[in-house]
Amino acid sequence: MQKIAFIQSSTGLPEKSIENTLQLFSEDATIPFIARYRKERTQNLDEVQLEQIRKAKEDFEAREKRRESILSTLEEQGNLSKDLKEELEAAQDLKLLEDLYLPYKKKRKTKADTAKEQGLEPLAKIIMAQSTRDVKTAAAKFLSKEVKTTEDALDGASNIIAEWIAERIDLRNYLRYQLENFGQLKTKVIKSKKGEEKAQKFKDYFDWEESLKKIPSHRFLAIRRAENEGYVRVKLLIDEKRTFQKFEEKLIKPQSSTKMFIAVSIKDAYKRLLYPSLSNEILQEAKQKADEAAIQVFAKNLKQLLLGAPLGQKRVLAIDPGFRTGCKVVCLDEEGNLLHNETIFPHPPKKRQKESIKKISTLAEAYKIDAIAIGDGTASRETESLIKRIHFKNALEVFVVSEAGASIYSASSIAREEFPNYDVTVRGAISIGRRLQDPLAELVKIDPKSIGVGQYQHDVNQTELQKSLDRVVETCVNTVGVNLNTASKSLLKYVSGIGEKLAENIVEYRIENGAFTKREGLKNIPRLGAKAYQQAAGFLRVKQSENPLDDSAVHPEQYALVKKIANTESLEIKELVGNQTLLDKIDLQKFCTKNVGLPTLKDIVNELKKPGRDIREKAKAFSFNQNVKTIEDLHEGMLLPGIVNNITNFGCFVSIGIKESGLIHVSNLANEFVSDVSQFVHLHEQIVVKVLSVDIPRKRIQLKLVKLNE
Secondary structure: OHHHHHHHHHHOOOHHHHHHHHHHHHOOOOHHHHHHHOHHHHOOOOHHHHHHHHHHHHHHHHHHHHHHHHHHHHHHHOOOOHHHHHHHHHOOOHHHHHHHHHHHOOOOOOHHHHHHHOOOHHHHHHHHHOOOOOHHHHHHOOOOOOOOOHHHHHHHHHHHHHHHHHHOHHHHHHHHHHHHHHOEEEEEEOHHHOOOHHHHHHHHHOOOEEEOOOOOHHHHHHHHHHHHOOOEEEEEEOOHHHHHHHHHHHHOOOOOOOHHHHHHHHHHHHHHHHHHHHHHHHHHHHHHHHHHHHHHHHHHHHHHHHOOOOOOOOOEEEEEOOOOOOEEEEEEOOOOOEEEEEEEOOOOOOOOHHHHHHHHHHHHHHOOOOEEEEEOOOOHHHHHHHHOOOOOOOOOEEEEEOOOOHHHHHOOHHHHHHOOOOOHHHHHHHHHHHHHHOHHHHHOOOOHHHOOOOOOOOOOOHHHHHHHHHHHHHHHHHHHOEEOOOOOHHHHOOOOOOHHHHHHHHHHHHHHHOOOOOHHHHHHOOOOOHHHHHHHHHHEEOOOOOOHHHHOOOOHHHHHHHHHHHHHOOOOHHHHOOOHHHHHHOOHHHHOOOOOOHHHHHHHHHHHHOOOOOOOOOOOOOOOOOOOOOHHHOOOOOEEEEEEEEEEOOEEEEEOOOOOOEEEEHHHOOOOOOOOHHHOOOOOOEEEEEEEEEEOOOOEEEEEEEOOOO
16 A cells, blocks of 8 residues: 555556556556556556556655665664664655665765774764863863874864764755755866867856756756766855854754854865765756656657658658769668669769659659658758659659668668668668658667657666657557558567567568468467467557458457447448448447446447548658758748757757758747747648748857748
C-alpha cells in the first residue's frame, strides 16, 4: 500500500487505476497494450498517465532500495539506534535519507576526524554548551603531544563544530531553500579563452546573471555547455550575510559567552562544507530539470516526425542531390524495393542538364513513377528547379524530403544488410525515397539522436534521453500499426511484446515460409509464446486475410465478440466491416460484460467503420520560393513558404530553401503568450513566414509566423 500511496501522491491518479496498472506491469504488459486493450482495468488511462505511474513506481523502488542499503550499512557499523532507525523508516524522500545518513557515511579523513582522534570532541561540546566564560582556559586542559597550544586545541574544536553544523538537517534544508529560490546564477568569462573563435558562440554568457528559479532550460544548458567547454566559470550566489544571521539565530544562545567563536565556526562550515556541497546539489537538480525539459521537447519533435504524413504505396523516384559527385537517382516500387539506380550530372562542374532531363523523364515513364523525392541537402534547390522544368507524360508531385540522419543510415549495419551490393550513396537515395513513402518505417532504422530535432541533445542525460526516445518510437509504431508481411526487423522490434530477437525470427520465418495469411500464423514463430502473441497481435496487420479483422486494430481476443455482434444483425463479419450506418445503430450496452465495457466496444466499432485506416495525414507537395537561393536574396518584410525543421522551448527553426534556417522566436509565433511552441507549429509543417531581420555576417534570420487569414 505504501507504493500505491506514493504513486498516487506523485500522479494524482485514482488508487484503483494505479493498483490495476501495477498488476498489469507485473504481468509484463506493455504501455501501448495496456492503453489500447485494457481500458476497463485502468479506467481509461492514456499512455502519458501510464508512463507517469511507471516513473513513480521506479522512483519509489529506488528510494526503498537506498533505504534498505543505508539501514544495512548502519546495522553493520553498529550505529543503528532505535531512534535513528525510526527516523530512517519514516523518511519520505531521498534527500532526508541522505542527510540522516551523512554523519555515518564513510568519507575521506576530515579535519574533524583528526581533531576527534586528538581528544578534542569534549572541548567542542563545552564550547557549544555556551556556558564557559573563558574558552582559552577550557582549551588549555586539552593540550597534549599532538595539540601543543590552546590555538591548536580551539582550531580542532572549531573543525568538529563546523562538521556538526554542516550535518544539521534544519540548516541544510534552510540553505537548500535559499539556493533554490533566491540563488542567482552568475557567469564570468575565462579571459585566456575570451578571444577564441569558438568562444564567440557563448559571447552572450561571458558576464551573465539570472535567477536560477526563472532561467529557461535552454539557457541553463547553454551556460553549462560554456562552462564544460572551459569558456566561463559559473557560481550560484545568495545573500550570505542573511544566511549567517539565520544560522547564528539557530545556534547561538542569547548572551552566549562563546558567540564569537561559534560565529567563526559557522562561516567555516558554510564556506568549506555546506555551500560547496549544496550549491552543487541544487545545480545538479536544476540540470536534471533542464534535461527533462529538453528531453520532453526532443520527444515531442520525434513523435511529430515519426507520425509525419506518408505518401503511401506509390512508386517513387528519389534523388540525393550533389554538385561535383552528381545526383544519385533510384527508382522504388510501392513497397520500397529498389528497381533501378544511376547517377546524373546536371549541375556544375559537368552541367549535363539536357542529358539529365531526358534520363529522369525516361525513368519516370519506364518505372511508372507516381512521385519524386528530392533530398534537402546540397544542390537541393537546383535539382528541384531542374525537375520542375521537365514535362512528364503524367503529372508527378515533387517533394523535398529531409536528409537528416540519412548518411548515418546509409553507413549502418542495417543498410549494409538490406543492400549489401550497393554503396552508401545509393543507400542514402533509397532512404530519401522510402522516407517519403513511409517516414515511420524508414526513420526507425536510425538512432533518433542522429535525426537532429532536439535542443542541446548532447548535453542532457544520455540514458534518460535514450529511454524517452525509445518509448516515443514504441508509441508511434504501435499507434500506427505494422504490416506483418512488409515490416523490417527495425520496425517489428518496436511492436508491443516483440523485441529484437522475435523480430529477427519473424523476418526469417517470412523468408522461409512466405507471407503470413492470417494473424494466427504468428503462433508458429519460434519462441513467440502466448504472452508475446497477446501483447503484439493487435498491432500487427495482415492484408488480404480471410478474416478482415486481421487487418484492423481489433484484438484477436475480441474476435468472438465481433462475431456475436454480427450474428445479432444476421450478418457475416465482412458484411459488418465498413457498414457505418449499421454500426452507428448498434446498442453497445447489450454487449458489455465483466471484462469488456463501453471504452473497448467503442474502439471496436470505430475500427470496424474504417478497418486498417492510417491515422496519419497524407503527404502534400511543397515548393520553396524559387527566387530565394542564398541569404543575400532575403529582405525585411518578405513573405516566404517554409517548413518547420526543428522546435525548441524558445521558438522554432524554419527551412526556407537556403542553407541557413530562420528562427521564429516564441514572441513572434502569436499575439499572445506562448508557453508551448508545439501548440502553434508542428515539425515538418508547411507554413508561411515573414522576414523580420537578416544578419548576413552572423548568418541569422529572424522570422514571424504569418496566419493565412491575415
